[in-house]
Amino acid sequence: QVLLVESGGGLVQAGGSLRLSCVASGRTSSTYAMGWFRQAPGKEREFVAAITWNIGSTYYADSVKGRFTISRDNAKRTMYLQVNSLKPEDTAVYYCAVQRPQYTGVVRTTTRAYDYWGQGTQVTVSS
16 A cells, blocks of 8 residues: 655746655555646646656656656655646646556556555646
8 A cells, every 4th residue: 555645736827836746655665657647627637747766767748848847756755746837727736646566667647557646736827
């Protein structure tokens, strides 16, 4: 069992920045990859970024490339998402999750490939 807790969301103006955090506890030793997803009102949850836990390889949705940076601190069992140059369309609840072990070796970008979702942190970008 893995418990994930997100934090760092808030209300910012367009062009602003935030740093989201996701702290993991429990059985995390076999984690291959973790990801950030977001869900805007009335829309499906979508992939934002992912990172492999050991090597730190990163993957991004096209909509956030160049603006968002995913990173992790293995010792703290914490994953981060630095979000810069925010746009109103980035407004959503941001979730972190652990990729299911059966997908070890390949980073996935679909929600069904992930488990142990956190409670989410709200990011609101005003224009």
